[in-house]
Amino acid sequence: MEKFKTLEIVQKPPNSGVFHLNLNRPSHRNALSRDFFSEFPKALASLDQNPDVNVVVLSGAGAHFCAGIDLTTLGSISDSTLSGSDRGRSGEKLRRDIKFLQDAVTSIERCRKPVIAAIHGACIGGGVDIVTACDVRFCTEDAFFSVKEVDLAITADLGSLQRLPAIVGYGHAMELALTGRRFSGSEAKDLGLVSRIFGSKEEMDRGVTLVAEGIASKSPLAVTGTKAVLLRSRDLSLDQGLDYVATWNSAMLVSDDLTEAISAYTQKRNPVFSKL
Numbered sequence: 001m002e003k004f005k006t007l008e009i010v011q012k013p014p015n016s017g018v019f020h021l022n023l024n025r026p027s028h029r030n031a032l033s034r035d036f037f038s039e040f041p042k043a044l045a046s047l048d049q050n051p052d053v054n055v056v057v058l059s060g061a062g063a064h065f066c067a068g069i070d071l072t073t074l075g076s077i078s079d080s081t082l083s084g085s086d087r088g089r090s091g092e093k094l095r096r097d098i099k100f101l102q103d104a105v106t107s108i109e110r111c112r113k114p115v116i117a118a119i120h121g122a123c124i125g126g127g128v129d130i131v132t133a134c135d136v137r138f139c140t141e142d143a144f145f146s147v148k149e150v151d152l153a154i155t156a157d158l159g160s161l162q163r164l165p166a167i168v169g170y171g172h173a174m175e176l177a178l179t180g181r182r183f184s185g186s187e188a189k190d191l192g193l194v195s196r197i198f199g200s201k202e203e204m205d206r207g208v209t210l211v212a213e214g215i216a217s218k219s220p221l222a223v224t225g226t227k228a229v230l231l232r233s234r235d236l237s238l239d240q241g242l243d244y245v246a247t248w249n250s251a252m253l254v255s256d257d258l259t260e261a262i263s264a265y266t267q268k269r270n271p272v273f274s275k276l
């Protein structure tokens, strides 16, 4: 497994299909550095391509999930932009830079395997961009969230404004993003930002493991199909979404997994599926 400066990948439990991708810069509260933005898509692509991986759990090392963008990185972006003499060219360069950062967050959606965010402590700014791109979100009671960008005089640009409305509704997304206010794990649960809340990190670890192992035991074809179709349907009309899944299943429905699922059901045993 490749080594990273800002991330750590651990298979847990051993020999399971569950791999933990940890934001691993606890001294800086897992603030998102330039290295992170280069490494994160590589790590997700390697998990996507690894046939042993069925589910990815994304969490943060140390006291917090993520303190958002590394504020020193933000400084260097604005310095390099200001150094250009032509405003148009500087702007075009900055646009490419923002697209590079966005692409790192979107790599969560590009990963065919489901990504479960396990959030404790702070989840701020860029942290919210990341978790809103995840497929499932759980948090602890001590978690807190903030769509903080507005307080740094930034229009959030790494995905929260695009993804959050579909998760919590347009009105809540607008209020959270305009105020930048801090909200608790239990409010996040009420809003539907997280689907489950746990009393402690240890309880969340146990709960996430159960859910992740459950998903990992299912047909990998059906699981990756479910993620792909739900994500695609988010951005399509009902008719287009139905058309998309009909085409998807015309290619993927008839499989060894279908035969195995039906055999296991009739033989009253658990199904065993091959890797994807």
Ligand SMILES: CC/C=C\C=C\CC(=O)SCCNC(=O)CCNC(=O)[C@H](O)C(C)(C)COP(=O)(O)OP(=O)(O)OC[C@H]1O[C@@H](n2cnc3c(N)ncnc32)[C@H](O)[C@@H]1OP(=O)(O)O
Residues within 6 Å of the ligand: 027, 028, 029, 031, 032, 063, 064, 066, 067, 068, 069, 070, 071, 072, 077, 098, 101, 122, 124, 125, 126, 127, 148, 149, 152, 154, 157, 158
């Ligand atoms: C093109 C633009 C693209 C993206 C833009 C994204 C915008 C955002 O992400 S906005 C959000 C920015 N983040 C913040 O405002 C959070 C700042 N941090 C905090 O509020 C707190 O650190 C905390 C997360 C609540 C944790 O508090 P605590 O546990 O008390 O730790 P601290 O003592 O505050 O910090 C320890 C250590 O970490 C450094 N650090 C924390 N956050 C960041 C950060 N975002 N960037 C860089 N460094 C950070 C902090 O400076 C401390 O460092 P020392 O060297 O130990 O002093």
